[in-house]
């Protein structure tokens with residue numbers, strides 16, 4: 626099963642992607658986590674993306690696509706996976722279509738949550754890129770570049786919209802139920 630989780634910053638998609646992946650016994654592939662790992666271990670890629678992430682901008686597609694391409698080719702990904710945070714530009718959708726074909730994803734799980742609740746959650750989380758300016762910019766970038774992907778996947782009829790508010794366990798069950806699991 627190949628799934629994609631999409632949502633604005635703070636929607637809880639990372640937490641839920643990890644939980645659902647665990648329940649389904651497939652890997653959770655988060656490009657944000659992969660980049661953060663590069664930053665914390667100070668690889669060349671990490672040094673390159675550090676300032677981009679701190680500004681709340683997106684890493685250029687060439688870099689992100691290549692990293693993802695290598696990751697999904699690993700043996701543990703052969704039986705499916707949950708993509709978290711990739712694709713999030715039209716260019717990345719095209720690249721993923723090239724890798725998997727247009728019918729490669731089984732479902733796209735979209736998180737709907739109220740914007741004020743999101744800002745509150747992010748400020749409480751306190752990650753390095755969770756300052757107020759960065760959060761605001763990440764929202765703008767999400768609206769401009771990632772929200773349009775919902776139309777693309779909507780036209781393919783594979784979007785499942787989830788209410789991301791409420792108890793963490795309840796949200797996980799909600800997702801599994803919506804996926805028919």
Ligand code: ADP
Nearest residue numbers: 634635656657658678682683684689710711713
């Ligand atoms: P959030 O959903 O809270 O923004 P992520 O962990 O998914 O958090 O991403 C953090 C940052 O990592 C992004 O703001 C961006 O700089 C970078 N990043 C992650 N995934 C991508 C991607 N697919 N394309 C470009 N940049 C990405």
